[in-house]
Amino acid sequence: LLQMVAERMRQQVRAGDVVARLGGDEFAILQDSVPHQREGAIALATRLIAVLGEIYDLEGRHATVGASIGIVIAPQDGDKVDQLLRNADLALYKVKGGGRNDYRIFDKALDSEAHDRCRIECELHEAIAADALQLHYQPIVSLADGGVCGMEALVRWPHPTRGFMTPDRFIDIAEDSGVIVQLGEWAIQRACRDAALWPDHVKVAVNISPSHIKKRTLFDSVARALAQHDVKPQRLEIEVTETVLLRHDDEILAELRRLRSLGVSVVLDDFGIGYSSLSHLRMFTFDKVKIDRSFVGEITERPDCAAIVCAIAGLARSLGMATTAEGVETKQQLKLLRAAGCTQAQGYLFGRPQPAAAIDLATAV
Ligand code: C2E
Ligand code: CA
Ligand code: CA
Ligand code: CA
Secondary structure: OHHHHHHHHHHHOOOOOEEEEEEOOEEEEEOOOOOOHHHHHHHHHHHHHHHHOOOEEEOOEEEOOOOEEEEOOOOOOOOOHHHHHHHHHHHHHHHHHOOOOEEEEOOHHHOOHHHHHHHHHHHHHHHHHOOOOEEEEEEEEEOOOOOEEEEEEEEEEEEOOOEEEOHHHOHHHHHHHOHHHHHHHHHHHHHHHHHOOOOOOOEEEEEOOHHHHHHOOHHHHHHHHHHHOOOOHHHEEEEEEOHHHHOOOHHHHHHHHHHHHHOOEEEEEEEOOOOOOOOHHHHOOOOEEEEOHHHHHHOOOOHHHHHHHHHHHHHHHHOOOEEEEOOOOOHHHHHHHHHHOOOEEEOOOOOOOEEHHHOOHHHOO
């Protein structure tokens, strides 16, 4: 079908124009020396929408194709290819957001951060649906025996034009827009599938956002994913930040309790930053506390950091919780963390996040 689409496009352009496939179902048409740039581009876009919309006959089966077209004009909309493509993309996504099968000429107003956020949101929807996201895993090491006892799943987005994206580029957009729920469901499914790659004593940790827990569909999707991939609930850890506690929301706590009753561990992530308070540890029975890497990073220089880590680890122990020190990069940090009574460690010292297939448990430590 895409070949037929390309052929129809070729028939609409002049000799010497370029029709290129950018990947997926996206194409670019490049025209040089168009006499009336704006009018010329609009005329071509109008023709393309009409022609591409005509029925396709695929050996008896029929298909229709809608086109969303973004137009940029050089040099006013950019003098570099990257910039032009990006601006054309902005115009394109404006069309997609507004009902498709239309064109839009780029203008400077589109080039605002708000539009970029919208676009990332839209693309993220598509990426999840197309199974284009990846999970990388970072080992968590038990300080009792030095062996790997867990893997934290961290989402990655190899993006066709924006490059390989880490979560700082899109997690807060996902949270604002609600896509975070689909992302979380996908991550649970994928992590349960990947759990089979490692022995039973290796747990798999998935980050889940508070708004997802609030939806109260989490329990069902966790139970389903575990059953589907034949993974014991004891092997799954759900990491939540303490913002879940700040809301003083009984529904959230009830959902977390339901998960624990299933046998899944609930872990308090990033402990020590923001509004953290030791009293949070009393609000819910967590299985584990992860000490934020900002403390770990300074533990060798600042005695107060060492004292705080000691206090957290001691309190956690007395409440029956494990502790993971995050962001461990040096042997010296590790030594102090061990002395402070942390039970687990995670960080570049043991391994960076990597695709599941690239992890060799024997050499991970
Ligand atoms: P996090 O849960 O605190 O994850 C640990 C982050 O620390 C990861 O960043 C990891 O790559 C980084 N890290 C690990 N060891 C070291 C170290 O030794 N030094 C330094 N400097 N950094 C280290 P990443 O992968 O960029 O993830 C950032 C955050 O995005 C995560 O923080 C988590 O809050 C969020 N996130 C990641 N994946 C997901 C997901 O699937 N769902 C949700 N809701 N959030 C996610
Ligand atoms: Ca598309
Ligand atoms: Ca985490
Ligand atoms: Ca963390």
